[in-house]
Amino acid sequence: MAEYDFDVLVIGSGPGGYVAAIRAAQLGLRTGCVESRETLGGTCLNVGCIPSKALLNASEKFYEAASGALAKHGVKLGSVELDLPAMMADKAKAVTGLTGGIEFLFKKNKVEWVKGLGTFVDAHTVQVGERKVTAKNIVIATGSSVTPLPGVEIDQKVVVDSTGAIALEKVPEHMVVIGGGVIGLELGSVWQRLGAKVTVVEFLDQLLPGMDGDVRKEAAKIFKKQGMEIKLSTKVTGVAVNSGKAIVTVEPAAGGAAETIEADAVLVSIGRRPNTDGLGLDAIGLATNQRGQIETDHSFRTKVDGVWAIGDVIPGPMLAHKAEDEGIAVAENIAGLTGIVNHDVIPSVVYTHPEIAGVGLTEEQAREKGEVKVGKFPMAGNSRAKAIDDTTGWVKVIADAKTDRVLGAWIITAPAGTMIAQVAQAMEFGATSEDIAYTCHAHPTHSEAIKEAAMGVLGKPIHV
Numbered sequence: 458m459a460e461y462d463f464d465v466l467v468i469g470s471g472p473g474g475y476v477a478a479i480r481a482a483q484l485g486l487r488t489g490c491v492e493s494r495e496t497l498g499g500t501c502l503n504v505g506c507i508p509s510k511a512l513l514n515a516s517e518k519f520y521e522a523a524s525g526a527l528a529k530h531g532v533k534l535g536s537v538e539l540d541l542p543a544m545m546a547d548k549a550k551a552v553t554g555l556t557g558g559i560e561f562l563f564k565k566n567k568v569e570w571v572k573g574l575g576t577f578v579d580a581h582t583v584q585v586g587e588r589k590v591t592a593k594n595i596v597i598a599t600g601s602s603v604t605p606l607p608g609v610e611i612d613q614k615v616v617v618d619s620t621g622a623i624a625l626e627k628v629p630e631h632m633v634v635i636g637g638g639v640i641g642l643e644l645g646s647v648w649q650r651l652g653a654k655v656t657v658v659e660f661l662d663q664l665l666p667g668m669d670g671d672v673r674k675e676a677a678k679i680f681k682k683q684g685m686e687i688k689l690s691t692k693v694t695g696v697a698v699n700s701g702k703a704i705v706t707v708e709p710a711a712g713g714a715a716e717t718i719e720a721d722a723v724l725v726s727i728g729r730r731p732n733t734d735g736l737g738l739d740a741i742g743l744a745t746n747q748r749g750q751i752e753t754d755h756s757f758r759t760k761v762d763g764v765w766a767i768g769d770v771i772p773g774p775m776l777a778h779k780a781e782d783e784g785i786a787v788a789e790n791i792a793g794l795t796g797i798v799n800h801d802v803i804p805s806v807v808y809t810h811p812e813i814a815g816v817g818l819t820e821e822q823a824r825e826k827g828e829v830k831v832g833k834f835p836m837a838g839n840s841r842a843k844a845i846d847d848t849t850g851w852v853k854v855i856a857d858a859k860t861d862r863v864l865g866a867w868i869i870t871a872p873a874g875t876m877i878a879q880v881a882q883a884m885e886f887g888a889t890s891e892d893i894a895y896t897c898h899a900h901p902t903h904s905e906a907i908k909e910a911a912m913g914v915l916g917k918p919i920h921v
């Protein structure tokens with residue numbers, strides 16, 4: 458009889474956990490995955506990446522139709538109506554299709570879904586309901602939850618977090634978004650396109666912390682032009698709710714006179730924090746760092762033998778693809794192979810219109826490290842963007858001045874999220890800007906702008 462129930466038990470079935478479980482099973486390990494939600498897929502599939510992207514897509518279609526933006530392309534429409542319940546149903550269908558897909562993949566790969574909340578009993582035992590499940594290796598993939606704003610109560614009706622904001626029953630007249638990060642801009646865009654006035658209140662002096670400085674400035678310009686009101690260097694000091702209306706009190710971040718803003722929806726999107734409450738880390742003697750994260754080494758081993766951790770619960774960007782890659786790597790390491798994630802090349806994408814994407818270093822970070830050369834190419838010089846009359850944005854390629862090796866790239870244009878993969882791959886291969894500049898790119902494509910920006914690094918773009 459086997460010593461343990463499983464070779465690998467993963468706690469959490471988000472993009473980190475479910476991928477780790479499937480990969481472990483593919484490698485011949487007996488694998489279980491503990492998940493307390495009704496459906497698999499974690500934050501990303503249930504209330505994160507997937508429903509938000511479904512709504513971003515649908516709201517953009519509505520906006521194009523309702524705003525008359527299609528008329529310039531010769532598409533004239535009669536009256537356009539919003540059917541919000543149908544839009545929400547379509548979103549739900551996307552979610553159930555994908556969460557059901559993970560259940561199918563679990564069955565196909567013989568991963569057992571252990572349903573319930575997992576709590577450590579010891580380093581090889583997890584209590585799930587009545588059951589004590591044992592495993593030689595346990596992977597913590599419990600993800601993250603919304604960071605609350607002290608003094609602001611989320612009721613998921615008037616004051617919502619991202620989960621409430623993807624399920625509003627009517628379009629608010631005025632939505633105040635607290636936090637001008639990824640969630641605030643994506644979900645703010647959704648409701649703005651559907652007719653809401655949106656005011657973004659951001660504590661810092663720019664939107665999108667962590668992104669390249671030029672990107673952050675350009676983003677503020679773009680969203681303002683789209684009609685968003687953006688209050689930078691401003692903090693929310695309180696939200697009072699009365700008869701379905703919220704009064705949001707704000708004041709300058711540095712201190713000063715307070716003002717109030719009336720809204721009928723308030724989105725709290727000031728970041729996310731790792732999920733470790735109730736996990737019983739004390740029972741295995743595992744402490745979290747100051748940010749509440751579980752620290753690991755490069756193999757995703759924690760300080761406790763046999764216990765590993767991946768995804769949003771460990772340091773690094775809270776992104777689904779980072780969690781997935783760590784899921785593959787941890788399973789390979791457990792199986793005795795060499796699983797590696799290059800954390801220097803993790804792309805990030807904001808799925809607004811236009812999309813905003815980056816990989817590698819920002820220009821500021823690169824300049825701090827040494828001498829750099831930068832090539833920037835405007836989408837106004839890109840023939841495909843011109844052909845479809847959507848020329849907002851640019852591509853910026855940053856390269857080491859001595860070696861010409863690409864250190865980072867930042868892209869603002871409709872398909873930026875898809876385009877950034879090319880630069881990520883180039884960086885993984887240690888490419889120079891010359892390598893990109895002399896690679897043949899199909900015409901007419903948005904991607905040609907990456908080639909031109911790379912040519913700009915060398916000092917010789919063609920179309921500007």
Ligand SMILES: Cc1cc2nc3c(=O)[nH]c(=O)nc-3n(C[C@H](O)[C@H](O)[C@H](O)COP(=O)(O)OP(=O)(O)OC[C@H]3O[C@@H](n4cnc5c(N)ncnc54)[C@H](O)[C@@H]3O)c2cc1C
Binds near residue numbers: 507732768777808
């Ligand atoms: C609105 C929104 C939009 C987003 N959009 C994107 C995007 O477009 N692209 C992107 O890359 N990222 C996006 N993210 C971030 C992305 O969702 C996370 O980075 C990703 O889900 C992290 O994966 P994970 O596996 O670490 O954890 P999670 O997906 O959070 O999954 C953890 C799972 O563990 C379960 N769990 C926790 N504790 C226990 C326990 N003790 N026992 C049993 N089960 C437990 C939870 O129920 C959960 O299902 C978005 C997030 C939000 C909120």
Ligand SMILES: NC(=O)c1ccc[n+]([C@@H]2O[C@H](COP(=O)([O-])OP(=O)(O)OC[C@H]3O[C@@H](n4cnc5c(N)ncnc54)[C@H](O)[C@@H]3O)[C@@H](O)[C@H]2O)c1
Binds near residue numbers: 691
């Ligand atoms: N497209 C994507 O990849 C995607 C989409 C959604 C979420 N996510 C992930 O989810 C995580 C959480 O997203 P998020 O938008 O909540 O966090 P975020 O960290 O992206 O942005 C939070 C913003 O809130 C601001 N802020 C913090 N406290 C504030 C306060 N008191 N008042 C006003 N502003 C305040 C911060 O300065 C920051 O700009 C992110 O780490 C992101 O990686 C990714």
